[in-house]
Amino acid sequence: MPIEVQYVWYTYPSGIEALKGISLTVEDRDFLVIMGPNGAGKTTLLKTLNGLIKPTKGRVLVDGVDTRHATVAELSRKVGLVFQNPDHQLFCSTVEEEIAFALRNFGFNEEEIKERVEWALETLGLEEYRDVSPLMLSGGEKKRVALASVLVWDPKYLVLDEPTLGQDYAQKEKLREIICGLLGQRAVIIVTHDIEFVVDFRPRPRVALMADGRIIAEGKAEEVLTDPELLSRASLVRPQVPEVLFNLREKGLPVRTDVLDLVEARDAIISLARGLA
Amino acid sequence: MGIIEVEDVSFTYSGSKRPALDHVDLSIKKSEFVILTGPSGCGKTTLCRCLNGLVPHFYSGDFRGRVLVAGLDTREHEIWELSQHVGLVFQNPENQLFCLTVEADVAFGPENLGLPREEIRRRVEWALKVTGMWELRHRPPHELSGGQQQRAAIAAVLAMKPEVLVLDEPTSFLDPAGAAEILSLVAELNKRLGITVLLVEHRLDMTSPYADRVVVMAKGRIALDGPPEEVLTSREARELGVGIPKVIRLYELLAERGLRLPEVPLSPGQMASLISEVVRCR
Structure with missing residues (x-):
């Protein structure tokens, strides 16, 4: 069963119309990249996927469940959202506790928590930081802790908002390796401005371009990211x-x-x- | 003597065991455009902090060697003095703007220097105009786009009339249009006004066409220092994990197949011109 975004509109309480009739399907094990200028509505769209934002009009179905009729906690079990700024997400006193936090909330037993936390620490190369406060880490390391703390509960849909922001080249390549290792087992949805990061993926993702609250194009990376007119409408540099x-x-x-x-x-x-x- | 002279500088933050800077030597000439790159944690930000005296005046630790900025030894001059020679611009413009209008933000620095009113007015007008922010001067910074906010932050720094602009990943919070806007502004300030630029960046594809030099740091040391064409084609740059622009990788792939271009290209436009020359002459 997929995520189905059906003709979704969203207006913030301030009156700003952030989404204007978005329709999008994310299949099981899909690999989708969403690109577009700041203010296009990308982050707002991501927040509709785990119910943080409920559509003003239209609906979002996650495996058949309407997000208006489910809690964020229920939806998050399936849709794991990693925010752009790790400081908005990290609050525990050690990296290990941070990664275990959601598992405790989801009611996993201690033995499974231990196993999963070890797996997440290892997958993201964070073993040496397990007893360190997440707030003491560098920006790049914080991003990896934030990713680990979501990946650890193995959401069916992993959603990453600007994962390469502030990362150096080697860290980006490491991140690419991690993401490639996850593909095929779960769906991965990435919002990014980093076009060179996107074009280096094998397999290449499907790409959706957003501008002004709408999806203006969706298709294969080779088609969308080489089309000068589409790129300029989405304020992207070729x-x-x-x-x-x-x-x-x-x-x-x-x-x-x-x-x-x-x-x-x-x-x-x-x-x-x-x-x- | 260069406008910036870093002479055998080592620095270890209080409470840390490992030196953040380890015997660093760097000389930057007036009006040069230098890119500083290297893996996260290699000491780039610490080096920037040395240039306006934040290290060692604000961040305490063990400081060795000396830094001269416009001939001033940073140990003997305070931050407010040094900031009239070196302006620092950070990643996130939101952290640098705090007044109710762009104009007030730009006036903040000169006001704190206690300059005469007329001089403040002149400087603010000049800084707003060279950054293209004059029309937006009455707007609250939080209502602006990321690119405009970063331009306002640059204007605020320029109002101090520094000879050197140090920018620490100034485009990483911006979208591609905002990033292009900031890079072309910085290039123009360098070319037209002769302001010396030290730009910390990971994304060399966008920035290297503007640079006279690329300096690569690793583990608190200067590992490579030279023109972009040289540094970015070196084996060491790859080994240090520097992101080599695609045009340079394509240049090397073509050379392997016997298609040699007369120069190392730094931008797609330049590369296309070089290819066109070579294939038409064959």
Whole structure:
């Protein structure tokens, strides 16, 4: 059973219309990336998935359950949301307690809690910090603790808001490895501005572009992220690889532009060179 | 002598065992644009804090060596004095703006220096204009976009008339449009006004086209220092986990197949021009 977002509208009490008729389906084991400018409604959309926000109009069904008729706690068991700012999420006195916190709330027995916490610490490379206060960690480490504290209850839908923010290149690659290891067992939904991070995923995700409270495009990464018109409507900067190819095309050279992969781009340019020789 | 001279500086925060900076030497010339990068925890932020005297005046610890900013030894001059030579801009603009209007925020620094009213007015007008914030001067900062807030934070720093602008990951909280807005502003301040820039960044694809030099830190030391074309094609940069821009990786993949470009490209536009030249000449 999937998550079904059906024609959802949401107006904040301040009067700001954040979502304007969003429809979206997230299948089991889906891999979806949502991109768009700040203020497009991405985080608001994520908050409708675990019931933190209930639609003003339309509805969200999580495995058939209408989010208006379930508590956030019930929904969170299935939809694990990792917030953009880990400081909004971390409050325990040690990393180990932090990761165990939700499991205690969900009523897991102590033995299983121990096992799962160990697994989460190991998966995210946090073993050495188990007795440290999360507030003493660096930004990148805090992000990993926040992810561990959600991943630990094994939600069917893992939702990550800006997971690469403030991370260096090696940490991002580590994060990619972790996410790739989770794919195929559960659905992963990522909101990010980091277009180069997205194009390096194998398998590549499905991409939805948002602007002004609406989804303006949804499809394969290769199609959506190489379309200049869509990217500019979503205020995104083209990834470097297709940008090189676009520039070549503009110089009158016959070359494909729907390429995100470095090796494919190399081959396209080599065959262009041979063709002209 | 450079506008910034870091001479054999080591610093260990109070309560920490490991030095955050370990025998660092760095010289930056006036009007240079330098990118400082390296893995998290390598000492970049601590080095920035040394440049306006936050280390050792505000953050206590064991400080060795010396830092000269515009010829002033940071140990002998206070932060308010040094901040007239080096302006620091941080990641999150929300943490730097606190007044009710953009204009009041920009005036805050010069007012605290006790400058004459006319001089404050002149500086505020100038800083708002060069950052493109003049039209938005009466707006409350919290109502602005992230890019506009960061421009306001830069304006507030510029009103102190510093020769050097140090920016610690100033685009990481912004969306791509906001990030591009800030980078082109910083590049313009560097080119047009000759302001020296030290930019801390992980994302070298967006920033390296602007840089005269890329400095890579690792474990509290300077590991690499040179022009971007050199540093980003070095084996050491890869080993240190520096994110190599895609255009440089593509440049290397093409070279492996015998298509050599005459220069190392730093941007897609530049790369396309180089490829076009080479394939048309064949």
